[in-house]
């Protein structure tokens with residue numbers, strides 16, 4: 001039975017995440033988020049559930065004075081890739097393997113906490129938000145994004161996986177997107193000690209090559225990697241071909257440009 005709540009990746013999947021998913025969606029997502037908020041010139045920053053550190057790195061490029069930037073993630077493979085790709089700029093980076101629910105960080109450390117597409121994966125969301133409330137300074141800001149709906153691409157992937165692989169694999173494909181009730185998220189953030197208003201919605205475009213190779217890599221850089229690797233070659237080819245067929249309408253020349261809608265919460269610690 002697949003545990004849908006966990007996001008475990010092997011080292012090779014973390015490397016594919018950095019080389020495929022970061023440029024395709026998480027880097028544009030980070031830039032869209034930073035365009036939508038105001039930033040100081042220096043800040044102590046936490047990137048919670050940082051993955052390979054895309055948000056930490058994007059923020060660092062926009063802070064003009066030396067700052068302390070910390071990234072935490074439960075997944076050692078993600079932190080390893082983050083560490084290996086630490087920018088050599090004026091800022092002091094720290095990468096820590098830690099669950100969001102218990103980060104082993106002192107109280108009241110941060111001016112800004114970012115959590116980009118992480119909250120939906122935490123087994124104990126309340127504890128994770130309480131923990132962010134503990135490590136942020138009074139008056140600090142929590143900037144949190146969470147997908148607002150199942151994007152058309154992942155609905156197509158799920159439909160194909162359900163037809164040819166299993167219902168569990170289909171559920172894993174849409175898992176990052178199904179926990180998307182804005183009022184529930186707002187209430188959780190508020191209960192953790194933040195002042196938070198309704199989210200703004202950001203539409204981000206996922207860009208990827210429309211080639212068979214790119215689609216294979218995309219599918220293998222997910223928690224479905226083991227189940228897909230265990231398929232007979234012809235079955236995996238059929239899955240890839242049907243997904244590419246299903247997203248034809250997003251094809252522009254050799255590229256796919258597919259929309260994804262996200263909530264952006266901007267919360268203040270009181």
Ligand SMILES: C[S@@+](CC[C@H](N)C(=O)[O-])C[C@H]1O[C@@H](n2cnc3c(N)ncnc32)[C@H](O)[C@@H]1O
Nearest residue numbers: 007026049050051073074075099100116118121
């Ligand atoms: C979709 S990725 C987003 C990563 C990164 N924020 C980004 O924008 O690329 C979700 C991340 O949440 C992490 N994660 C899942 N559960 C976690 C937990 N309980 N505590 C900390 N990180 C967790 C995963 O390891 C993964 O790196």
